[in-house]
Amino acid sequence: xxxxILYALAAGLMWGLVFVSPLxxxxxxxxxxxxxxxxxxxxxxxxxxxxxxxxxxxxGRADWIEALKLAAIGxxxxxxxxxxxxxxxxxxxxxMIIGTLPVVIAICANLRNARRDGRLPWAWLAPSxxxxxxxxACVNRxxxxxxxxxxxxxxxxxxxxALLACGAVACWTWYPLRNADWLRHHxxxxxxxxxxxxxxxxxxxxxxxxxxxxxxxxxxxxxxxxPFGPHPLRFIGLMAAIGLFASWLGTLCWNxxxxxxxxxLAGQLIVFETLAALGxxxxxxxxxxxxxxxxxxxxxxxxxxxxxxxxxxxxxVLAEG
Numbered sequence: 001x002x003x004x005i006l007y008a009l010a011a012g013l014m015w016g017l018v019f020v021s022p023l024x025x026x027x028x029x030x031x032x033x034x035x036x037x038x039x040x041x042x043x044x045x046x047x048x049x050x051x052x053x054x055x056x057x058x059x060g061r062a063d064w065i066e067a068l069k070l071a072a073i074g075x076x077x078x079x080x081x082x083x084x085x086x087x088x089x090x091x092x093x094x095x096m097i098i099g100t101l102p103v104v105i106a107i108c109a110n111l112r113n114a115r116r117d118g119r120l121p122w123a124w125l126a127p128s129x130x131x132x133x134x135x136x137a138c139v140n141r142x143x144x145x146x147x148x149x150x151x152x153x154x155x156x157x158x159x160x161x162a163l164l165a166c167g168a169v170a171c172w173t174w175y176p177l178r179n180a181d182w183l184r185h186h187x188x189x190x191x192x193x194x195x196x197x198x199x200x201x202x203x204x205x206x207x208x209x210x211x212x213x214x215x216x217x218x219x220x221x222x223x224x225x226x227p228f229g230p231h232p233l234r235f236i237g238l239m240a241a242i243g244l245f246a247s248w249l250g251t252l253c254w255n256x257x258x259x260x261x262x263x264x265l266a267g268q269l270i271v272f273e274t275l276a277a278l279g280x281x282x283x284x285x286x287x288x289x290x291x292x293x294x295x296x297x298x299x300x301x302x303x304x305x306x307x308x309x310x311x312x313x314x315x316x317v318l319a320e321g
Contacts (some may be wrong), residue, residue, distance in 0.1 A: 004260030005269065007253045011273025014250035019095065019277035020078065020284060021238050022086040028229050029217075030083035035209035036235065038075050040243025042203025048196045048248070055193040056200075064201065066182055067194075071202040072102065075176030075247070077211065081168035088159025091281055092143030097165035099136040099274040103129050104173050105267025107305075113263050116184065120265065124310050131303030132271055138296030139278060142289075176267060180258045191255030199248055268307045271300050 021033060049056055085094040095189075104131065109122055183194065210227075217224040227233050257266055282289055289297070306316060 001261065004257045004266070007257035008266060008269035009251045009272050011253035011257060012270065013045070013236060013276045014245045015251070015273040016276025016278075016280050017242055017246045018082065019091060020280050021283065022083045022241055023091060023281075024238060025057075025089065025229075025235060029224070030087055030213030031209070032099070032213055032224075032229070033083045033239075034076055034080040035206045035213060036239040037079060037242050037247065038071070038202045039206040039210055040239040040245035041075070042206055043198025044240075044243050045196050045203065045246050049200055050193075052190075052193050052196050055190060055226050056197060058189075059197060063182075063186075063197070066178070067197045067201040068205075070175060070179055071198050072205055073171050075198070076205055078168050078171035078175065079280055081164045081171060083159040083290070085164035085168060087161075088157040088164065090147055091159065091277075092140055092147055093161055093163040094168070095143070095274060095277055095281075096140030096170055097162065098172075099140070099271070100133070101169060101172055101273075102132050102268040102271045102304075104169060104266075105176055105263070105270065108150065108173055108177060109238065109263035109267050111178075113180075119313060120262065120310050121313060123175070125307070128268065128303045130305040131299050131306060132268065135296040135301075137302060138299060139293050140272060140273075142292035142296070172270075173200070176254070176258065176270075177263060179234075179255070180263045180266070183255055183258045185199070189258065192252050194255050195248055195251040198251060202247075216251050230299075265307060265310070270306060272306050275300060 016036075021037070022030065025033060063187070082094060082098065085097075106125065110122070110125065129314070176293070183189075186194075216227045217226055257269070261269070278289070278297070
C-alpha cells in the first residue's frame with residue numbers, strides 16, 4: 001500500500017504542473033494548449049513504444065479502443081476544460097472545484113467498486129472527506145479574497161470558468177474509474193505499457209485537433225501566429241515538459257498506484273495534485289501562503305493521512321456485521 005501511495009504522490013507532483021501552463025501562456029487559446037500538450041505526449045510515446053513493442057503487440061482491439069476513450073476524455077477534453085476554466089476565472093476557482101475530485105471519486109468508487117476492492121466503511125471515511133472538504137474551502141476562500149482585493153471580477157467569465165471546471169471534474173471522475181477497471185483486470189500488464197498505449201492513442205487525436213485549429217485560426221481577421229504562437233520557444237518548452245512529466249510519467253505513476261490501491265483510496269490521493277498546484281502557484285507569484293491557506297493545507301494533509309490508515313473490508317463481512 002505504501003508503494004502505491006508514493007506513486008500517487010509522484011503523480012500529483014507532476015500533475016500540479018498543468019495548472020501553471022495556462023498562467024504562463026495567457027494569450028494562447030486553451031484548445032491549442034490542450035492539443036499541444038498531448039501532441040507532445042504522443043510524440044514522446046513513439047520512441048517509448050519501440051522499447052515496449054513486444055508488450056504493446058499483446059494489446060487487442062478492445063484494449064486500443066479503451067485507450068482511445070481514455071485519451072479523448074481523460075486527456076484532451078479534461079485539459080481543454082481545465083485550461084479554459086483557468087483562463088476565464090483565474091486559478092483559485094478551478095483549483096477549488098478540481099480539488100473536490102478526491103471526495104467525488106472516493107464516493108463514486110465506494111458505490112461502484114465495493115465488491116471488487118472492498119468497501120471503505122462510510123463512518124470511517126467521513127472524517128477524512130470532511131477534513132479534505134474543509135481544507136479545500138479554506139485554501140480557496142483565501143485565494144478568492146485575494147483576487148477580490150486585486151481586481152473587479154467579470155461575473156460572466158467567472159461563471160463560465162466554474163462550469164468548465166465542473167466539466168473537468170466530470171471527465172476526471174470518469175477517467176480514473178475506467179482506467180482502474182482496465183488495470184485491475186489486466187494485472188499481468190505493466191503500467192508503463194498502458195501509459196505508452198494511451199500516449200499513442202492520443203497522438204492521432206491531437207494531430208487532427210492541431211490541424212483543425214490551424215485552419216480555423218487562419219480564417220480569422222486577426223490570425224494567430226501558427227503553428228507555435230507569439231512565444232514559440234516558451235510554448236514548445238512548456239508543452240514538451242508537461243507532455244513528458246505530467247502526461248507520460250504522471251500517467252505511469254498513477255497506473256502503478258491504481259494497480260496497488262483500492263480505487264476509493266486512490267481517488268482521495270489526487271489531493272496531492274491540489275497541494276502541488278498550490279505550491280507551484282505560490283512559487284510563481286514569489287510569495288508565501290497566508291495563515292488561512294496554511295490551515296487549509298494542514299487540513300488536506302490530515303485528511304489524506306486519516307484516509308491511508310483505513311483498510312477496505314469485504315462487502316460480505318460488512319453485511320454480516
